[in-house]
Amino acid sequence: MHPNPIFRTAEAAQNLAFAAEQGFGMVALNGPGGLPHLAHVPFLIEGDRVLFHLVRSNPIVRALKSGTMLRCVVRGPHGYISPDWYGVPDQVPTWNYVAVQIDGRGQILDQDLLPALLDRLSERFETALAPKPVWKMSKMDPDALARMMRMIVPVQMQISAVTGTWKLSQNKDDAVRLAAADGVVAAALDPQAAALAALMRDLAVGV
Numbered sequence: 045m046h047p048n049p050i051f052r053t054a055e056a057a058q059n060l061a062f063a064a065e066q067g068f069g070m071v072a073l074n075g076p077g078g079l080p081h082l083a084h085v086p087f088l089i090e091g092d093r094v095l096f097h098l099v100r101s102n103p104i105v106r107a108l109k110s111g112t113m114l115r116c117v118v119r120g121p122h123g124y125i126s127p128d129w130y131g132v133p134d135q136v137p138t139w140n141y142v143a144v145q146i147d148g149r150g151q152i153l154d155q156d157l158l159p160a161l162l163d164r165l166s167e168r169f170e171t172a173l174a175p176k177p178v179w180k181m182s183k184m185d186p187d188a189l190a191r192m193m194r195m196i197v198p199v200q201m202q203i204s205a206v207t208g209t210w211k212l213s214q215n216k217d218d219a220v221r222l223a224a225a226d227g228v229v230a231a232a233l234d235p236q237a238a239a240l241a242a243l244m245r246d247l248a249v250g251v
Contacts (some may be wrong), residue, residue: 045145046209059208062091062120063144069118069154071096073104073199075148082106087116088165094146094201095161105152105197105238108144114150119143121240129227129228130159130220139230140206148201212244220243 045052054062063069068086075081081103087096096114098105108114122141153161163181170178181189213221225244228237 045143045207046211048215050133050215051211052207054210056206058067059144059206060089060146060203061117062142062208063116063146066118066120069116069146070103072115072117073107073112075103075107075226084170087202088161088168092203094148094203095165095198096201097158097165097178097196097198099196105199106139108150108152108199110151112151114141114148116148116201117143118146121236122239123228123233123237125224126227126231129224130216131223132220138173138213140211140213140244141210142212142243144203144206146203147205148203150199150201152224153198153200155197158193158196158244161198162193211238212247 067088068084071083072080073083082234083098083104085096085098085103087094089095104114122139122143125138125140127135127137138248153189166179166181170176216224221244225241228241228244231237
C-alpha cells in the first residue's frame with residue numbers, strides 16, 4: 045500500500061465494497077524460503093468473511109491451517125500518467141491505480157458447504173451477463189460434477205484488517221488532476237483508461 049496518507053483516506057466499508065464489486069483478487073500466504081504462495085481467485089465478501097475455493101493441489105491448501113493469516117489483494121483500474129498531461133511544469137511520470145488489501149485468518153471449510161458456495165459464486169457473476177439465462181450446476185451431469193467438486197475445497201478468510209490505496213492524482217490541484225484525466229482518455233492506452241479517468245474526475249466519497 046502506498047505510504048502517502050492522502051491516497052489512503054477511504055473507509056473500510058468503501059474499500060470492501062470496491063473489492064466485492066471487482067470479485068477477483070490474489071490470495072497470499074507465507075511460504076518457505078521467504079517466498080509467498082499465491083493464488084488468483086474469484087471470491088465473495090459476505091459480512092466479515094471472504095469466501096473462495098482452491099484446487100486441492102494448491103500449495104496454499106497444503107500449508108493452510110486453521111488460523112493461518114492470509115492476505116487478499118484486489119486491483120482496480122490503473123494506468124500510466126504522463127507529466128505532459130498536467131499542463132504545468134516540473135512534473136514527473138507516475139502511475140495511478142486503485143488497490144485494496146484484505147487481511148484475515150484462513151480456514152478450510154467443511155466440504156458439505158462447497159455446493160452452496162459455488163452456487164452463490166456463479167450466481168454473482170452470471171447475473172451480470174443478463175439477459176443470458178443464469179447458468180446452474182444442475183445443468184451438469186451429476187457424476188461429472190461430483191468428480192470436479194472432489195478436486196476443490198471451500199475456504200474462508202475472517203476479515204481482520206482492510207486497507208486501500210486510491211492514487212488518483214488527488215495530491216494535485218483540481219485543474220491539474222482533471223487535465224491528467226483528459227490525457228488518460230485521449231491516450232486510450234487500454235480498456236481501463238475510461239474507468240481510471242472517471243475515478244480521477246469524481247474522486248469517490250472518502251478517497
